[in-house]
Amino acid sequence: MDVHISASRVAGTARAPPSKSYTHRAILAAGYSDGATVYDPLDSADPRATMRAVEGFGGSVDHSEASLEITGFDGTPEVPDNVIDCANSGTTMRLVTAAAALADGITVLTGDDSLRSRPQGPLLEALDALGVEAKSSRHNGQAPLVIEGPLSGGQVDIPGDVSSQYISALLMAGAVSDEGIELNLTTDLKSAPYVDITLEVLEDFGVTAEPVGATGEGGVRSAGAEGFVVAGGQQYSPEGGEYHVPGDFSSMSYLLAAGAIAAADGESVVVEGAYPSAQGDSAIVDILDAMDADIDWDREVGEITVAQSDLTGTTVDVGDTPDLLPTIAVLGAVAEGDTVIENCEHVRYKETDRVSAMATELTKMGVEVTEEHDVLTIHGSESTLSGATVEGYHDHRIIMSLAVAGLVADGTTTVTGGDHVDVSFPTFFDLLADLGGSVDRTE
Numbered sequence: 001m002d003v004h005i006s007a008s009r010v011a012g013t014a015r016a017p018p019s020k021s022y023t024h025r026a027i028l029a030a031g032y033s034d035g036a037t038v039y040d041p042l043d044s045a046d047p048r049a050t051m052r053a054v055e056g057f058g059g060s061v062d063h064s065e066a067s068l069e070i071t072g073f074d075g076t077p078e079v080p081d082n083v084i085d086c087a088n089s090g091t092t093m094r095l096v097t098a099a100a101a102l103a104d105g106i107t108v109l110t111g112d113d114s115l116r117s118r119p120q121g122p123l124l125e126a127l128d129a130l131g132v133e134a135k136s137s138r139h140n141g142q143a144p145l146v147i148e149g150p151l152s153g154g155q156v157d158i159p160g161d162v163s164s165q166y167i168s169a170l171l172m173a174g175a176v177s178d179e180g181i182e183l184n185l186t187t188d189l190k191s192a193p194y195v196d197i198t199l200e201v202l203e204d205f206g207v208t209a210e211p212v213g214a215t216g217e218g219g220v221r222s223a224g225a226e227g228f229v230v231a232g233g234q235q236y237s238p239e240g241g242e243y244h245v246p247g248d249f250s251s252m253s254y255l256l257a258a259g260a261i262a263a264a265d266g267e268s269v270v271v272e273g274a275y276p277s278a279q280g281d282s283a284i285v286d287i288l289d290a291m292d293a294d295i296d297w298d299r300e301v302g303e304i305t306v307a308q309s310d311l312t313g314t315t316v317d318v319g320d321t322p323d324l325l326p327t328i329a330v331l332g333a334v335a336e337g338d339t340v341i342e343n344c345e346h347v348r349y350k351e352t353d354r355v356s357a358m359a360t361e362l363t364k365m366g367v368e369v370t371e372e373h374d375v376l377t378i379h380g381s382e383s384t385l386s387g388a389t390v391e392g393y394h395d396h397r398i399i400m401s402l403a404v405a406g407l408v409a410d411g412t413t414t415v416t417g418g419d420h421v422d423v424s425f426p427t428f429f430d431l432l433a434d435l436g437g438s439v440d441r442t443e
C-alpha cells in the first residue's frame with residue numbers, strides 16, 4: 001500500500017496504542033509464569049510474534065476483547081515442534097533466543113529479510129560462553145539462529161552498545177535458570193531505559209534483577225551500569241494474576257510531532273493515555289519543549305496537549321531513545337536552524353539503517369542534511385518542504401515520520417509500503433485522518 005499525504009492541518013484528541021515494549025515483555029513473562037492475564041495489550045504484528053513463541057514453548061494465548069489469557073510454560077520451555085518465525089521483530093528474536101536456551105533441545109528462530117540482517121552475534125557469543133550451543137546458520141551473526149540448551153546460568157561478558165535487548169533477554173531467562181546470571185558490560189549501555197522497562201516488568205511479575213554500579217543518571221535506573229545480576233530459581237507471578245500495559249510514547253511521538261508542526265490555528269492535538277513509566281521515549285515531550293513547541297503534559301490525567309509553533313533547532317543525544325530519531329529528524333526539517341542528533345550509531349541496526357534512510361528521504365523533500373556515522377544534522381529552514389515520493393523501507397517508524405512530514409510539504413507526499421505500520425501502530429493512518437490529515441491509500 002502506498003499512502004498519499006497532502007498538506008493539511010490537524011486538531012483533536014487521539015489515544016496512542018499500548019506500548020510495544022511492555023506488551024512483548026508481559027506476554028513472555030506470562031509465558032515464563034504458570035499463567036496470567038495481560039490487559040490492554042498492543043494488538044500488532046510484533047507482539048503476535050512473541051505470542052507464537054510462547055505457544056511454541058508449550059504455552060497458550062487466548063485473545064478476548066481487551067486482554068490476553070496466557071497459560072505459561074512455568075519456567076521450562078518445551079522444545080518447539082516447528083521453527084519460530086519472529087517476522088520483523090528484533091525484540092521477539094532477542095528475548096526468545098534466551099528463552100530457547102532454557103529448553104533441553106534445539107530451537108530454530110528466523111524472521112523476515114530485515115530481521116535476518118540484524119546483529120545477533122553478541123547474544124549468541126554470550127550464550128555460547130554460558131555453555132549453550134548458539135549458532136547463526138550462516139555463521140554471520142545473523143538469523144536463522146539455532147539454539148541448543150539447556151542454559152543453567154553463570155557469569156558472562158556482553159557489550160551494551162549494539163542492543164539492550166540482549167541484556168533484557170538474559171535477565172528474563174536468567175531468573176528461571178538454576179544458577180542465575182551475572183552480566184558484565186564490556187561497553188557503555190545504549191538504550192538503557194529499555195532495560196529499565198524489563199526491570200519494571202520483572203518486578204511486577206515478582207522477579208528481582210538489579211543493575212550493578214549504575215549511576216541512575218536522569219532517573220534511568222540502568223544508566224551507567226557496569227553490569228546486571230539476576231538470581232536463578234525465581235517464580236514469575238504477577239500480583240492478582242494480571243498485568244496492565246501502559247500507552248506507547250514512541251507511537252505518541254508521531255501524533256505530537258503532527259500537532260507541533262501542523263495543528264490548525266487556535267487548536268491543538270491532545271494525546272491521551274500518556275502516563276509516566278520507564279519509557280525513555282517520553283523524552284519527546286522535553287525535546288519538543290526544547291524546540292519551543294507549545295506543549296503541556298498533565299501527568300496525573302495522562303494527557304499531552306500540543307499546538308502548532310515555530311520550532312527552533314536543538315541538539316539531542318539519542319543514546320537512550322533510538323526510536324525517536326525519525327520523529328526528531330522531521331521536526332528538525334521544519335525547525336529554524338540546525339537540529340543535531342548525536343550518539344545515533346545504534347539507530348543504524350534497526351529494521352533498516354534509519355540514520356541513512358532519514359537522510360536520504362528528507363533530502364528528496366528538499367531538506368539539507370549532513371550524515372555522519374554517529375551524528376545526523378538536519379539544517380532546518382522556514383521554507384516549506386517539497387512533496388515527493390519517498391521510500392518507507394518496510395520500516396514502520398520511517399513510514400510514520402515521513403507521513404507526518406507530508407502534512408507540511410507542498411503538494412502531495414507519497415510514502416511507499418505504508419502497511420508496515422502494522423508492526424507497532426496499525427491504526428496510525430486512520431488516526432491521522434481522524435485528526436484532519438489528508439490521507440489517501442492506494443494498493
Ligand SMILES: O=C(O)C1=C[C@@H](OP(=O)(O)O)[C@@H](O)[C@H](O)C1
Nearest residue numbers: 021091163164165191194322323
Ligand atoms: O527492548 C525493547 O523493547 C526495545 C529496545 C530498543 O532496541 P535496542 O536495545 O536494540 O536499541 C528499541 O529500539 C526497540 O524498538 C525496542
Ligand SMILES: C=C(OP(=O)(O)O)C(=O)O
Nearest residue numbers: 088089090091323350351
Ligand atoms: C527497533 C524496533 O523494534 P525491534 O527491535 O523490536 O524490531 C522499533 O520498534 O523501532
